[in-house]
Every structure is written in structure tokens, then in C-alpha cells.
Amino acid sequence: MAGELSETITLAQAETDLTHEGEGGDAATEADHGAATEQGAATDHGTEAAGHEDAALHEGTEAGGHAAPAVFPPFNPATFGSQILWLALTFGVLYLLMSRFALPRIGEILEVRRDRVEGDLAEADRLRQKTDQAIEAYEQDLADARAKAHGIAESTRDEIRKDLDGQRAKVEADLSKKMAAAEARIQETKTSAMSHVDEIASDTATSLVSQLLGTVPAKSVNSAVSAVIKETQNGN
Amino acid sequence: MADNANPIEPIHQFEISNFFTFGTIGGDGTEGSGVEIAFTNSALFMVLTVLVIAGFLILSTRGRGLVPGRMQLLAEMCYEFIANMVRTSAGTEGMRFFPFVFSLFMFILIANLFGMFPYFFTVTSHLIVAVMLALMVFITVVVYGFMRNGFGFFKLFVPSGIPWYVMWLVVPIEFISFLSRPLSHSLRLFGNILAGHIVLKVFGGMVVALLAAGAWAPLAILPFGMAVALTGLEFLVAALQAFVFAVLTCVYLNDAIHPGH
Amino acid sequence: MPHPSCGQKTSYISTVYNEIGLLDTFSGCLYGARDFEGGAPLFHCGSQRAKFGMAQDDKRAETGDLASRISKAQSERISVRAARALRRNEMTGVGRAFRLASEFIAAIIMGAALGFGLDALFGTRPWFLVALLLLGFAAGVLNVVRATSELNRMTADTAKGVPAVTDDEDD
Structure with a gap:
């Protein structure tokens, strides 16, 4: 029982604390008090029934608990009163502390955290969706660009081919025109050359005849030559 | 409370000793009559229990950390644990009793755990404490049940789908069943704790007795092993009984909220 | 490729x-x-x-992993593992036996006490005691049946992880 002194001191402190707090705890402990009085009535019965065994017990506890209790202590009605009182007091204080201070605070902490976590998760999901969209847009752009490049290449090729074809056609047309012109000129030259043949032939015949026979009238020579030409032409 | 005088005596640990007596209320002035009011070792441990709970919960959440520390995490786990229990057993409306159930759970849990230390007094091993706690729940259920449902609360005693001619038998049975709730509620708590502590003490006493018996000393290992195993079991029981008490409180409160079966 | x-x-x-x-x-x-x-x-x-x-x-290959992680984090709540463990423990052996026994005995005691009180009140000893003792016995059986089904439901709920009571606010 050496430690009892120090315990009593801490106890006195605790008790003063408690009475302080207890003042505010009345409202919360009302229900308990009701129960307490009810129980108190029952206790009176018990104490009367217990009779002088209780007295013996009192002496035992006061002496430092050396003697074995006459009543099984957990059922001993003599202790009920103070236990009920202190239980009501302490539990009332506990309830008050919990419902006023501790629980609202923890609830607030949890709420803040839940909001924060949910907000962050929603933000993460939003960013993820944005990423998806960006990827999609990028892909779309890429496909578009590729299609455009393809189109450009295609159109350029077509253009160039058309251009080539056009130029070739032009050159060919030019060439054929020139050829036609040349052919016409040849024809003309040939015709004109052919038209000069009888002239040359009559001249030649005139000079030949004049050499051989002296002068002859040009008119007869000419008619002779043309007759010959006509003959050869007919003979052909 | 210190009981070195007779280590084998398993009952002594439940002895209540007065630190100082304030006086007696009522009675006829003779010895043993009236209700004695005193500050006892039981009261001391009730106060300690409340101080530990409040100190732990309020100090650990002082920082209000977004990322909890170890202590804050523990406090938050207690909160979530009971909040989930109340919500699943008694619904959202039952959440108005959350501080009550939480106080009950923490009080019983810490009081039980205090009892696990040698030479400490176990508040919940006393009948009257358990009965008062159960009565508190019972009265809350009845009062709230009538406040919320009026006479509809009597539906609790009238199961639906029962023919009228068995009513006269069923309703008393249901009534007794309802009245027996605080009894079984408190019996279980106090019985478990009391029985556990007695058994533990018996085995502990056997160890001491065998060690003192000289030649038989080596045999002390057997009850010692038992005591160790039982201590582990008792820690589980301490938590389990607090949990069961809280769960049943929720179940009963649910009856007050939804009296129809 | x-x-x-x-x-x-x-x-x-x-x-x-x-x-x-x-x-x-x-x-x-x-x-x-x-x-x-x-x-x-x-x-x-x-x-x-x-x-x-x-x-x-x-889901996209690139962000699919992220998406699943986000949804997992969203669905994950602070766990009720402790409650499950305790419930599972309550389901087993001694705890269950003690629970059922206390339910049974409490009803009988309550019946007997009521009977005793009524007898004392009306001076009809021992009739109320006998009758209410029997009713108490029946109530005890009822308690045990109820507790058993509750325990079983708890076990099932614990396995499935669903609330034991559905919230009907509108009654």
C-alpha cells in the first residue's frame, strides 16, 4: 500500500478537474441520473438484505483489504452508489468531450481529406481525359496531314503530267504544221519546175534547130515541142 | 488493490476500496444503511479511462493533418470504425447516436484494456457498471423509440403476419425478450471480463504457488503458458466485448428507429 | 514494323x-x-x-493503366477490415456460445423476475412466477433464434461486405 499516497494526490487532481468539467456535463447526464435514482431504489433493498455482512466488509476494506470479502465484490450493493455516481459523471464528461470536441474535429479532418482526395482524383481523371483527347486530336491532325500530303503529291503529279502532255501536243502540232508547209513548198517547187520544162525544151529545140537548119520560126518550134510533150504525157 | 498478501485469491482484484468517503445519502444513520458515496479505485479508473480517451483523441488530432500521423491515424480509424458500424447497423438516422455509441465503445474498450495491466482495477468487471451502461442504452432506445414513433413503437412487440389468436402469447414473449435485452447486454460484457480475469488470476496464482513449492517449481511452466495464452485471449476479448456491446447498441437503436419487424 | x-x-x-x-x-x-x-x-x-x-x-493503351488506377482509388474507402476481423472472431466458438447463452439466460431471469414481482404485487404466489418463467423460457428461445440468424446474416454480410441494414428513410 506504499503507492497509495501518490495515487491519492493524482487522484485529488483528477477529481478537481472532473468537478470542473462536471458542471457543464449536467445536461448530458440527465438520462443517467434518472437511471441512477431508479437503481438507487433497488439498491436500498439490497443493502437491507445484506445486513451486517456489509458492516464486516466495511471493516475489511478500511483495514486495507486483508480479509476476504464476505460478498462477492462485483455484486456488492454497498459499492453501487458511488460506482453509479462516478460512472454517470465520467461517462457524461466523456460523452460531452466526444460530441463537442473530439468527434467533430475528426469528422472535419476526414471530410476535408475526403474532399481533397476526391477532388484530386477527379482532377486526375479530367487530365487523363484531356490527354486522351489531345492524343486523338494529334492523331487526327496527323492523318489529315498525311492525307493532305498525299493529295498534294497526287495533284502535283497530275499537273505536271498535264503540262507535259500539253507541251508535247503543242510541239507535235507545230511540227506537223511545218511538215505540211514543207510538203506544200516542195509540191509548189515541183509544179513550178514542171511548168518550166516545155519552155526549156522549146528553147533547147529552137537553138538545136537553128544550129542545124538555120533560123526557123519560133512558132512552129513551140508547137512541135508541145506536141511532143503532149505525146509523152499521153504515152505515160 | 495491491493484493500481494494472498496471490492465489482470484476474487480480491475486484475489491473496491474507498480513497475517501464523502458521506452517505439516505438511510437511518446506522452502519450499513443508505448509499455510501466515496471516491474509490473504481472511480479512479473511470476518470483515468476518460482522461486517456479524451487526451488521446484531442491531442492526436491537434495538428489536423491532411496526411495523418500515426496517432491521428489511430484516432481516425476508431472514428471510421464506429461510424461504419452505426451506419451499417442503424442506418443514416442512427448516426445521431454516433457520439453515444462512440463514447460507449471507447469507454468499454479502454476500461477493459486498463484491466489487462496487473494491479489495475477493471471497471467493467463490476455488475453495476455493465448494468448501468446497458440501462443507458435501453432507456435511450425506449425514450427515442416513443419520441420518434409514438405508440407505433409498440409494433416492436407485435410481429407482422401473426394471426390474432396467438397474439396473447407472442406479445408477452416479445415483451420479455425486449426487457431481457439490457440484462443480456450487460451480462455478456461483465461476465466475459469477470470470468476472464478470474481464470487469468487462477493460473497466475498457480504459477506463484508452484514456484513457492520448491520441488514442484519446474511444473510452473504449465500454468504460466496457459496464463500467457489467456492473456492474449483476454486482449482479444477486451476489444471484442467493447465491439459487441457497441454493435448490439446499434441493433437496439435500429429497433427504436424502425420498430416494425 | x-x-x-x-x-x-x-x-x-x-x-x-x-x-x-x-x-x-x-x-x-x-x-x-x-x-x-x-x-x-x-x-x-x-x-x-x-x-x-x-x-x-x-480504354486507351497509354492512359488505360492510369484510368484503372484512378477508378480503383475512387472506389477505395478507408477499410472496414478491423470490423470484419472482429465480426469473424465473434462468429467463432466461445464468443458465439457466450452470446447465445446470455440471450437465453437473460430472458429466463427477466421472466422469473417479472413473475416474482407480479406475485408480490398481487399476492398470487406462485402462479405468475410459473407462467412468466415459461414465457421467459420461450422468450429465451426466441432470443437465441434471433441472435443466431443475426450472427449468420452478419457472417454473410461480412463475406459480401454489404451493409446489414438497408436505409429506408421513407417509412
Whole structure:
């Protein structure tokens, strides 16, 4: 029982604390008090029934608990009163502390955290969706660009081919025109050359005849030559 | 409370000793009559229990950390644990009793755990404490049940789908069943704790007795092993009984909220 | 791994390039952003197109992992593992026996006490005691049945992880 002194001191402190707090705890402990009085009535019965065994017990506890209790202590009605009182007091204080201070605070902490976590998760999901969209847009752009490049290449090729074809056609047309012109000129030259043949032939015949026979009238020579030409032409 | 005088005596640990007596209320002035009011070792441990709970919960959440520390995490786990229990057993409306159930759970849990230390007094091993706690729940259920449902609360005693001619038998049975709730509620708590502590003490006493018996000393290992195993079991029981008490409180409160079966 | 169409396109474009000498900045098909995690190129010309079209149906390959992680974190709440463990413990052996026994005995005691009180009140000893003792016995059986079904439901709920009571606010 050496430690009892120090315990009593801490106890006195605790008790003063408690009475302080207890003042505010009345409202919360009302229900308990009701129960307490009810129980108190029952206790009176018990104490009367217990009779002088209780007295013996009192002496035992006061002496430092050396003697074995006459009543099984957990059922001993003599202790009920103070236990009920202190239980009501302490539990009332506990309830008050919990419902006023501790629980609202923890609830607030949890709420803040839940909001924060949910907000962050929603933000993460939003960013993820944005990423998806960006990827999609990028892909779309890429496909578009590729299609455009393809189109450009295609159109350029077509253009160039058309251009080539056009130029070739032009050159060919030019060439054929020139050829036609040349052919016409040849024809003309040939015709004109052919038209000069009888002239040359009559001249030649005139000079030949004049050499051989002296002068002859040009008119007869000419008619002779043309007759010959006509003959050869007919003979052909 | 210190009981070195007779280590084998398993009952002594439940002895209540007065630190100082304030006086007696009522009675006829003779010895043993009236209700004695005193500050006892039981009261001391009730106060300690409340101080530990409040100190732990309020100090650990002082920082209000977004990322909890170890202590804050523990406090938050207690909160979530009971909040989930109340919500699943008694619904959202039952959440108005959350501080009550939480106080009950923490009080019983810490009081039980205090009892696990040698030479400490176990508040919940006393009948009257358990009965008062159960009565508190019972009265809350009845009062709230009538406040919320009026006479509809009597539906609790009238199961639906029962023919009228068995009513006269069923309703008393249901009534007794309802009245027996605080009894079984408190019996279980106090019985478990009391029985556990007695058994533990018996085995502990056997160890001491065998060690003192000289030649038989080596045999002390057997009850010692038992005591160790039982201590582990008792820690589980301490938590389990607090949990069961809280769960049943929720179940009963649910009856007050939804009296129809 | 060039896609067939990619190969064709490349050869076609480079033919044009060779013929005309127009697309002088174009160089093969290894272009595109890099993957977020791996170092491999994200796109291989048109080959990726088809793959994305398919992946679009469920989740994108790149952000799918992230999406599943986000949804998992969203569904995950602070665990009720402790409650489950305790409930599981309550289901077993001694705890269960003690619970049922206390339910049974409490009802009998309550019946007996009520009977005793009524007898004392009306002076009808022992009739109320006998009757209410019997009723108490019945109530005890009822308690045990109820507690058993409750325990069983708890076990089932614990296994499934659903609330024991559904919230009907409208009654």
C-alpha cells in the first residue's frame, strides 16, 4: 500500500478537474441520473438484505483489504452508489468531450481529406481525359496531314503530267504544221519546175534547130515541142 | 488493490476500496444503511479511462493533418470504425447516436484494456457498471423509440403476419425478450471480463504457488503458458466485448428507429 | 514494323519525290511523339490508326493503366477490415456460445423476475412466477433464434461486405 499516497494526490487532481468539467456535463447526464435514482431504489433493498455482512466488509476494506470479502465484490450493493455516481459523471464528461470536441474535429479532418482526395482524383481523371483527347486530336491532325500530303503529291503529279502532255501536243502540232508547209513548198517547187520544162525544151529545140537548119520560126518550134510533150504525157 | 498478501485469491482484484468517503445519502444513520458515496479505485479508473480517451483523441488530432500521423491515424480509424458500424447497423438516422455509441465503445474498450495491466482495477468487471451502461442504452432506445414513433413503437412487440389468436402469447414473449435485452447486454460484457480475469488470476496464482513449492517449481511452466495464452485471449476479448456491446447498441437503436419487424 | 500501306505510301511518295523533286523535306515515316513511359515511337505512320480505333472501345493503351488506377482509388474507402476481423472472431466458438447463452439466460431471469414481482404485487404466489418463467423460457428461445440468424446474416454480410441494414428513410 506504499503507492497509495501518490495515487491519492493524482487522484485529488483528477477529481478537481472532473468537478470542473462536471458542471457543464449536467445536461448530458440527465438520462443517467434518472437511471441512477431508479437503481438507487433497488439498491436500498439490497443493502437491507445484506445486513451486517456489509458492516464486516466495511471493516475489511478500511483495514486495507486483508480479509476476504464476505460478498462477492462485483455484486456488492454497498459499492453501487458511488460506482453509479462516478460512472454517470465520467461517462457524461466523456460523452460531452466526444460530441463537442473530439468527434467533430475528426469528422472535419476526414471530410476535408475526403474532399481533397476526391477532388484530386477527379482532377486526375479530367487530365487523363484531356490527354486522351489531345492524343486523338494529334492523331487526327496527323492523318489529315498525311492525307493532305498525299493529295498534294497526287495533284502535283497530275499537273505536271498535264503540262507535259500539253507541251508535247503543242510541239507535235507545230511540227506537223511545218511538215505540211514543207510538203506544200516542195509540191509548189515541183509544179513550178514542171511548168518550166516545155519552155526549156522549146528553147533547147529552137537553138538545136537553128544550129542545124538555120533560123526557123519560133512558132512552129513551140508547137512541135508541145506536141511532143503532149505525146509523152499521153504515152505515160 | 495491491493484493500481494494472498496471490492465489482470484476474487480480491475486484475489491473496491474507498480513497475517501464523502458521506452517505439516505438511510437511518446506522452502519450499513443508505448509499455510501466515496471516491474509490473504481472511480479512479473511470476518470483515468476518460482522461486517456479524451487526451488521446484531442491531442492526436491537434495538428489536423491532411496526411495523418500515426496517432491521428489511430484516432481516425476508431472514428471510421464506429461510424461504419452505426451506419451499417442503424442506418443514416442512427448516426445521431454516433457520439453515444462512440463514447460507449471507447469507454468499454479502454476500461477493459486498463484491466489487462496487473494491479489495475477493471471497471467493467463490476455488475453495476455493465448494468448501468446497458440501462443507458435501453432507456435511450425506449425514450427515442416513443419520441420518434409514438405508440407505433409498440409494433416492436407485435410481429407482422401473426394471426390474432396467438397474439396473447407472442406479445408477452416479445415483451420479455425486449426487457431481457439490457440484462443480456450487460451480462455478456461483465461476465466475459469477470470470468476472464478470474481464470487469468487462477493460473497466475498457480504459477506463484508452484514456484513457492520448491520441488514442484519446474511444473510452473504449465500454468504460466496457459496464463500467457489467456492473456492474449483476454486482449482479444477486451476489444471484442467493447465491439459487441457497441454493435448490439446499434441493433437496439435500429429497433427504436424502425420498430416494425 | 512498317505497315503494308505505309510501305506502299512511302514508295509512292518517294517515287514522286524522285521524279519531281518537290517534297524535298519529306523523309520516310519514322515520326511522331514518344510514348509516355517507354522510349519507343508512339506512331508508326498509319499502322497506329487501326490499333487506336480498336483500343478506343475500352480504354486507351497509354492512359488505360492510369484510368484503372484512378477508378480503383475512387472506389477505395478507408477499410472496414478491423470490423470484419472482429465480426469473424465473434462468429467463432466461445464468443458465439457466450452470446447465445446470455440471450437465453437473460430472458429466463427477466421472466422469473417479472413473475416474482407480479406475485408480490398481487399476492398470487406462485402462479405468475410459473407462467412468466415459461414465457421467459420461450422468450429465451426466441432470443437465441434471433441472435443466431443475426450472427449468420452478419457472417454473410461480412463475406459480401454489404451493409446489414438497408436505409429506408421513407417509412
